[in-house]
Amino acid sequence: MPRAFLHWLWCLLGPSCALLLLAPATARGAWVADSTWVDHDAQAIQRPKDWQPSYWGQQIRQGLIDPVSHIFDIPDKLLWLARGFGAHTQREAVNVNAFDEAPNSSWFTNRNHTRTVPVAMLRQGPDSVFLPAKPWTLKHAKKGGWSAGFQIKDANGKKWIVKLDTRGHAQLSSGADMVSRTLLHAAGYNVPHNEPVRFQRGDITIDPELLTGEKGEHFTPADLESVLVRGAVHHDGSYSASASMFIEGHVLGSPSMSRLRPGDSNDWYSHANRRELRGLFVLCSWINDWDTKDHQFLDTFVETRDSLGHVKHYFLDVGSSFGAAADGPKHIWAGYENMVDYAWIGRRFVTLGFVQEPWRRAHQATGIPSIGNYESEVYRPEDFRQMVPHPAFREMTDRDGYWGAKIVASFSDAQIAAAVEAAHYDDPRATEYLVRNLIVRRDKIARHWFSRVAPLDFFSVQDRALQFHDLAVDIGLESSRSYHVEVVSVDGGRAKGKQLEVDRAELPLEELGSKASRMGLRIRVAGSSVKPTHVELTRKGAAWTVTRVRHG
């Protein structure tokens, strides 16, 4: 090997190896238990400084620069090649407990997939149903975002942001927002209290300080008219809008998906490696929430005692879902390709424009003004794309996808119908169309991800048998089927292997290793090449306990 090459290699690798050796073994002393169902990440801290990634810089970074750098990421290509030789080079989500679940945290709370949310509770969303009481006092013009609107204080002194539906499309964005936030909350995410509202011009009084411009901001009745003229109007002359109540706590700003929040010592998993953010891809794919940039999330500081508190993370502004965008029906490509999608640009360029994109084949125009462009026929769950690529979605593995699909599949037809009914669409076609398409999409999602990873879950030991659920059977995608199990039992340091077939979701443990102290199971769906589920059991006295589950 030429000496110059060795010299070059030493110059480049030497410092990085030295840095690795010098790096401290642990950054922060921590009490870690991977069997926990609660990731205690809301410990009392001082309020971090307000900070959020800049809007336009982040759009350019994630929309244009990062995709190019991924194309030329040579280590990535090497790792991809290594996967062809059986190496497991993909990084799995970090905040996953021993049972392959994302524990409750300040980002996420396990809800519908672990304990069915009753329909009445699901309708309520994050709290009880209440609307901003009239009359409203307009306090500020709306800053940022593409929809027209303003900030108000209602008759009860509560602060809200009011966002108008686009002219000609009453309930388009407000309806999408209501249905999406209801489903996302039931799924486990923190969402704000949003409600679709109707109001008349006479319900609004402009704050006298705004009228005079005493405190710098000036807003006149003419300005209000110029906002209202962009808004959608119902048949009775009232305006159609979405009202979002101010979130509890001090607003810190949007989190970055590419870095941790400065000053928050609880925030110690890279956001792109969080299970609930990676798995969110599947939920967004379901509801076609194509706008998932960093600024659709919000962090607040909730003070608990003595100026100490914790950061709570919200997913908000989900009005750009289903067939809606902030300024009318969504572009027909939204949800099918990124705004600047180099892969599709390349395909179109090379084929002289003769390639047929899926969104051209999809019949998205529903003809229902309050739904916009939404379909389920051409939809493929894995091909869902956001306006700007999301760093966590890029890191998603089959395990994360399965986790997201498990949540989507946990929604029953009745729950979906309840979520859609919560939007109170005037047009009965809208309710029927949305429910039908959400059900079709849900089933497509379940079929796709459950055919990549064996959907065997919720393992427990009862009556000396390992019992589990086959989610594909539970939701009626498959009829009851048999399973192929490879067992490795450890008895006093000696491992013994065994294979068996079972025709139901139950394994008698005594037959597998009566004297063993530990047992590892690899369970496949018989006759299928779907990735198996791995289960570890440990004996405590006479009883077996499930100590670890991994899917795929």
Add this chain to the structure above:
Amino acid sequence: MAPGSFAESAPTTAGPRVASPDRERPWETALRAPFRVATFPLRLFGNGLEWGFDFVGPRLFDPKVHRPSPSGLKVAPHIALGSLTDTGIGPAISWQGFPTADSKLDLSGSWTLHDRRRVRLTERIGTGRPVGLLMRADYDYKPNRRFYGIGNETLQSDASYFLFERTNADVAVHLGGSPMRQLRIGGGYSHMSPRRGYHGTPQLEDVFAPASVPYSHQATSAVWYGVSADLAAVDEGRDPSRGAHARGELRRAAGLGSGDPDYDQWELEGRAYIPVFAKRRVIALRLVHSGVEPRSRGSAPLPFYVLAQSQGSTRFAGFTSERFRDRQLILARMEYRWAILYRMSALALYERSQVAPRASAFRLRDSHEAYGGGLRLGLTDASAIRLELAHSTEGLHAMVSLGGDF
């Protein structure tokens, strides 16, 4: 763990974390580190781009409260785009509502590193209305205009430079609210003066004999009147895929000085757009014929600087700007455009173009051939950004144009 076997538990209570702080895998860091070092300059460039957009984004792209443009005077910086050394900066003054509510006055000036000086005054009254008025006054001083000689077979090696100073003032009444279907009637005054230039060598007089360049050092003044019109029937103004567009301009100029010639000028243009089975694939055709003729056959030769020349919207693909000039110019172009991104199309082009002293001298075999490709971004009904790379007998030439509407 069975479904529903645990309740909603809050992370605010004391308890363990599910995993240690997240850090990149050591072997992955070791693998990536050399590449991170090697690509550091690129990442620096990326960061610069990000910071640049952080700065301009909120100023240019953020949605604002929709308010009618306030009346009154506004002063802002002005950038006159051109090549790297020909991009000018200066002030711009606009006055919305002067002198009537539906009118606007614009005054801008710019100066470039090569001492090009431009001043433009425009007054528009009734824009977008069925009847309106446009008044303009321009001053353009450029010390390094290019000249290659007159005719279709001039040599690239004869490139030379001269100073050209031009003052125009005109007024036009337009009939028709849309610029796509409009008739304009107007007249004006122009003064043109060529001189020995600077910021470019060799100079015109160092390459060409004075007799071969009519009016090489002689200024002329003229008043003119004329008519121009646009008539378009296209499916969409910004990115047309079906339809046709005709444009014409006729001018009659009368010299003011004793040696100043009288002449007629014209530019006729036809465009056609044919979809190839879909709106996103289009064959676009463009044919331009422009020319200038003295009013009487016996009159003095025409100044070289009023001849039809290949520049601006009539620049020949694959050649430098101002490469050819003569009394008549013809340009035929065919493009195949296909959409690759929202409002952006890729294009493949084929062009044949020629200048000649008279219409009967046009010959297909003598025309200049060019082919190439590029990108087109439609901005508005009347403007697009084009980036072209075309090959001709004089090699590969890139061109960026802003504001053209083809």
